Amino acid sequence: MIDEPVLFCLHFLGGSAREWRSLAERLGPHARCVAIDLPGFGDAADHPGGDVAAMADHVAARIRAEGPSGPWLVAGNSMGAKVALALARRHEDGDPALAGLAGLVLLAGSPPCPEPMAEERRRAMIAWIDADPETRRREAEAFVSANVGAPLSPEDHARTVEDVLRANPQAWKAWLAGGANEDWRERIGTLRIPALVVSGAQDGDLGPEAQAALTLPHLARHRHVVALGAGHLLPLERPDEMAGLIRDFLAAPPETAEAPTLPPAFAALIGSERVNTRLRTTLRERMREPDGPFCLSxxxxxxxxxxxxxxxxxxxxxxxxxxxxxxxxxxxxxxxxxxxxxxxxxxxxxxxxxxxxxxxxxxxxxxxxxxxxxxxxxxxxxxxxxxxxxxxxxxxxxxxxxxxxxxxxxxxxxxxxxHPAGLAAIGFTGIGAGGDEAEALPGYRLTGLNAREPWEAPILDTVGDAR
Structure with missing residues (x-):
């Protein structure tokens, strides 16, 4: 059990330290939360931003200034999670300034690899941050609404939109064009530090299958929890649930990997247009570990x-x-x-x-x-x-x-x-025969013995062919 730790909290793209207020209140005496504005955001909006390493430097300096006397953890939501992973690698490489790091809390985290985001949407987000005030506000409202599974309270929504609007445009663009695309897979490797990974079942880009494919393989000791009905902004959407999960994690950090991973190609198939929305939702829900009731002794x-x-x-x-x-x-x-x-x-x-x-x-x-x-x-x-x-x-x-x-x-x-990991293990691609457009279902076009569709090849080459 980790006794009275400090939890350093890192926000999502466009967020600020204010994102963590409700969660910090609910954690109460179990952990002292120190929320940090990353360069270019919140009260640090006068900074033009930087790459992942520069953001990790910024956080490390704040941790040194805070001088935690006992164990401490890093929690990161989305963008903040990638920075947290970089700090964990420095810790495991022996950086004395990061001694005492005892765990990671990765909420809808940006993975070590480049984020799986459609280029068209990335370009649109880069474009509107420099637009006129009316357009920026409209797009900021849409950005916040699109990243939650259900509407936030009016107060939380307004505060989150204001955080997006006060972000430094250079820092915003630096993340979308740079940090989010940085490939840290080789540098991160496999971390030994215990980690709690939480994904929202309604998160489009970084939901359960993305976490299972892109983040979990880098964590030797992890627990993965799927929050049903939640989107990307988990500390804002589910402060009670996240606080409960963190309390459980502090009480009993995982000693081994407690959730299966997914091959990236199979995770990409789940998120593609070849899988209809209803099936995708069901697959994501099946990745959630049942929390009872149980009946066996x-x-x-x-x-x-x-x-x-x-x-x-x-x-x-x-x-x-x-x-x-x-x-x-x-x-x-x-x-x-x-x-x-x-x-x-x-x-x-x-x-x-x-x-x-x-x-x-x-x-x-x-x-x-x-x-x-x-x-x-x-x-x-x-x-x-x-x-x-x-x-x-x-x-x-x-x-x-x-x-x-x-x-x-x-x-x-x-x-x-x-379970999607079971389907991936046998190379089952049948989930990709559907789609949301009834008049243009993808289906299969090659019916010969051992014939592979072009879209199947990355999956079958990785996990084998069930046929």
Whole structure:
């Protein structure tokens, strides 16, 4: 647990330190927030701005001046997150001025690579910042409205628009033409520092799939949370939710990667016009980890997770938490409307079946199922599938264990393939056959054996071909 840290907060393009006021109030005694105006914005609007390294220098100087005596963290929203990543790299490279950095909070963060923004929109944003006052105000209003999932309060909206209008045009353009396009991937590499990554499900450019593809691979210890219904300006839109997530992060920083990554080509497909809006929204929502309710006991959840590791192994860090998702499904009572008639209701069947597995493990090996090696786990699962697992008090009969294990395998695959990372892992491109224009659906045009559409090649070359 991190005790009474200082949280240095960096705002989005056009924002200011004022963006963090509500969140700071809600964090209260859990962290002291020090919000910083980046060069060219807020009270630092007399500065012409600079590249990512120059902004990191500016923040590092402020941190030195503040002189935190204990652990401290950096929180960045959008543009501020890229600066936070640069500071974290300096810290891990041994910069003594940044000693004490204990974590990152990246909210709808700009990734280490160039931002995935349409060039036409970038040019338009660069153009209107120098326009007449009436045009600037109209475009600033539209900019703020387009970056939130739901309208801000009138006070927050007005204050945020005013921040955009007082931004230094040179700094605005320096970010859009320079900083946002800087490629820090090699310099950032993989950071060891724990990080909380939050994305808004309604964020067009830097939403869940962009974070999973472009930011998470650079973080060895991360937790990724999807905020449903939220857009890009998370500290303004969801101060209560963000404060709660930060409190949880301070109490228990992740020790490993806790969320799957996405290949960039597959993330780009999700965000493309080949995927209709309804499907894209569903895919983004499926990236969100269920937060309950749950119904399995702690022991049963651990047994289920160990079982799923053998039923459907996942390579690498950041695995889909199948056990958590299945537990939430059981608690909801939802299902596909089918089960073996001999089995009890799903939640009861799972609890009893997992109890049988654990009891058999303890009887045969003197340890819980979750503590066994792969060979011993496989032996018990093979016995369950064949109806040879010994019956235990409160468990399922051997023949019912066979039925349950068949159901489990099907549910594991369904749950895996419901997640975009599961679809990416098998190279499934079928999500790209639709679109929002019913009269001009993209579809597939090449139907020959092993024929690839040109738009499929970047995906299949990276993750393999499911066909």
């Amino acid at each position: 702690a022991e049963a959840r651990a047994t289920l997770a160990a079982c799923l590791d053998r039923v459907l192994p996942q390579a690498g860090a950041g695995k889909i938490d199948l056990a958590r998702r299945i537990d939430a499904r059981l608690a909801s009572g939802a299902g596909d409307g089918w089960r073996f008639a001999a089995l009890p209701p799903d939640a009861e069947a799972y609890e009893r079946a997992l109890r049988s597995l654990d009891a058999a493990a303890r009887a045969a090996h003197g340890r819980a199922f979750a503590d066994l090696d792969d060979t011993d786990r496989d032996g018990l699962l093979e016995a369950a599938a064949a109806g040879r697992l010994p019956e235990s008090p409160g468990g399922l009969a051997p023949d019912l264990m066979t039925c349950w294990f068949e159901e489990l395998r099907g549910e594991a695959v369904r749950t895996f393939l419901a």
